[in-house]
Amino acid sequence: QVQLEESGGGLVQTGGSLRLSCIVSGRTETSSIMGWFRQAPGKAREFVSAITWQGDTTYYADSVKGRFTISRDNAIHTVYLQMSSMKPEDTAVYYCAADLRHSTVILESWAYGYWGQGTQVTVSS
Helix, strand or coil, X not given: CEEEEXXXXXXXXXXXXXXXXXXXXXXXXXXXXXXXXXXXCCCCCXXXXXXXXXXXXXXXXXXXXXXXXXXXXXXXXEEEEEECCCCHHHCEEEEXXXXXCCCCXXXXXXXXXXXXXXXXEEEEX
């Protein structure tokens, strides 16, 4: 089993920055692809970013490319999402997710078997 706990959400003004953290506990010895997803009110959950176990390859949704950066520190079992130049449309609950089954990154939520509780991010205009 893997447990994920997000933190770092909050209220920020347009153009501001936030850094989300996701602490991984449980089967931390298992290599995993980590992802961030988000869900805005009334909308489906959508892919934001993902990173391989080694941290050498990253993926981003077009809507956040150039503004968000994903990274991981396996020594402390933590994944980060640095968000900059934020926009009101970034407002959502952000979820950290782990994929322990696949060897290549899949940008769909069904591939991720473990999820955190989510952290609210609100960008004011």
